[in-house]
Amino acid sequence: MKHGDLLVFGASSVVTQVDGVAGDSLVVVDGKIAAVGQERDLRAQWSVKKEQDLSGKLLVPGFVDAHTHPVFAQGRAEEFDWRAQGMDYLEIAKKGGGIYSSVRAVRECEESALLEKVILHFEWMQEKGTVACEAKSGYGLSLDAELKSLRVIAQASAKTGMEVAPTFLGAHMIAEEFRDRPEAYVDLLCEEMLPAVVEEGLAVAADVFIEEGAFSLAQGRRYLECAKDLGLALRIHADQFNELGGVQLAVELGAQSVDHLEALSDAGLEALAMSRKTHAGLLPAVPHFLRQSMNAPARKLLDAEVPYFIATDFNPGSCYTASLPEAAHFARVRMNLTAAEALWGVTAGAADSLGLGGRLGRLAPGFDAKWVALDIPDLHYFGYRFG
Ligand SMILES: [Zn+2]
Numbered sequence: 001m002k003h004g005d006l007l008v009f010g011a012s013s014v015v016t017q018v019d020g021v022a023g024d025s026l027v028v029v030d031g032k033i034a035a036v037g038q039e040r041d042l043r044a045q046w047s048v049k050k051e052q053d054l055s056g057k058l059l060v061p062g063f064v065d066a067h068t069h070p071v072f073a074q075g076r077a078e079e080f081d082w083r084a085q086g087m088d089y090l091e092i093a094k095k096g097g098g099i100y101s102s103v104r105a106v107r108e109c110e111e112s113a114l115l116e117k118v119i120l121h122f123e124w125m126q127e128k129g130t131v132a133c134e135a136k137s138g139y140g141l142s143l144d145a146e147l148k149s150l151r152v153i154a155q156a157s158a159k160t161g162m163e164v165a166p167t168f169l170g171a172h173m174i175a176e177e178f179r180d181r182p183e184a185y186v187d188l189l190c191e192e193m194l195p196a197v198v199e200e201g202l203a204v205a206a207d208v209f210i211e212e213g214a215f216s217l218a219q220g221r222r223y224l225e226c227a228k229d230l231g232l233a234l235r236i237h238a239d240q241f242n243e244l245g246g247v248q249l250a251v252e253l254g255a256q257s258v259d260h261l262e263a264l265s266d267a268g269l270e271a272l273a274m275s276r277k278t279h280a281g282l283l284p285a286v287p288h289f290l291r292q293s294m295n296a297p298a299r300k301l302l303d304a305e306v307p308y309f310i311a312t313d314f315n316p317g318s319c320y321t322a323s324l325p326e327a328a329h330f331a332r333v334r335m336n337l338t339a340a341e342a343l344w345g346v347t348a349g350a351a352d353s354l355g356l357g358g359r360l361g362r363l364a365p366g367f368d369a370k371w372v373a374l375d376i377p378d379l380h381y382f383g384y385r386f387g
Contacts, residue, residue, distance in 0.1 A: 138169030
């Protein structure tokens with residue numbers, strides 16, 4: 001007999017997402033999955049210290065949210081009414097609202113108070129089955145406030161047990177005090193902020209918002225090349241409202257992901273299909289929240305075998321949900337993904353895009369013992385019941 005710590009048995013099925021690995025039960029040793037199979041077979045081979053009966057629930061990998069903005073001090077619910085009155089994202093930004101109101105709040109917020117907020121946000125994610133997330137700074141836009149934001153991400157991760165891949169997003173928007181000299185802000189990013197972030201080991205990736213009203217393609221390139229030279233992975237917000245060439249830049253620089261893509265053209269799609277490395281980050285709850293009819297062409301991306309993930313884009317301005325099951329629902333409805341495709345997007349695809357696909361996103365021997373037991377009859381129900 002082999003000795004294990006835990007036998008989890010009685011699932012309607014274990015959705016392993018690994019070919020050739022299947023069953024209704026699994027064994028855990030030292031926090032890792034040691035075996036997956038039928039209960040009878042596992043009981044014949046393993047003696048375990050503890051058992052857990054799943055009573056017919058569906059066992060799926062713990063969710064991974066590969067695009068979140070959890071470091072903000074307060075919600076922006078009043079803007080939700082402004083949108084109802086017809087103002088769009090860029091108009092709200094031009095009014096000095098939008099991202100800048102979050103920036104003012106984060107700059108004024110004490111680090112300890114900001115930490116409490118981020119802990120709360122991670123707990124919201126955990127309530128919905130998220131075991132790991134990518135977490136961006138980006139509401140500081142100054143050296144001090146960005147470093148504070150990244151420190152708080154690390155502290156909240158330690159307090160909550162949420163595994164985090166931290167991303168520096170000092171290039172979320174040109175800081176307000178640099179609006180009339182944006183190149184000077186890019187200088188600040190490249191010469192002071194990126195080196196400080198790397199020096200303190202506070203981020204594993206850098207991100208930039210390439211969009212009209214935010215960063216131009218040339219500014220994005222300059223910043224991303226600096227980040228890459230410093231050893232950071234790259235994740236990029238591009239093609240949300242306008243196609244400026246950010247997708248081709250992402251592919252050229254070997255970015256981990258390029259996210260949004262609501263305005264993606266066939267040329268951009270072809271670049272991603274040729275790459276097979278840069279993930280398409282699908283954020284299907286965002287156009288819903290922004291009352292837009294446009295969606296990223298997910299069906300075409302999947303048919304072209306572009307690696308992809310589905311994320312919440314959790315943030316106070318354009319997607320106030322921390323729920324990946326909710327994002328999966330919108331992927332099914334607005335992008336015509338199947339339940340299996342949606343589940344892949346919030347598990348294996350997301351983990352792969354973060355370089356964590358060897359440990360997270362699948363339930364098979366060698367992977368972390370992190371799962372969600374869903375009280376649904378079968379996989380077709382995933383993303384079906386919403387809310
Ligand atoms: Zn985002």
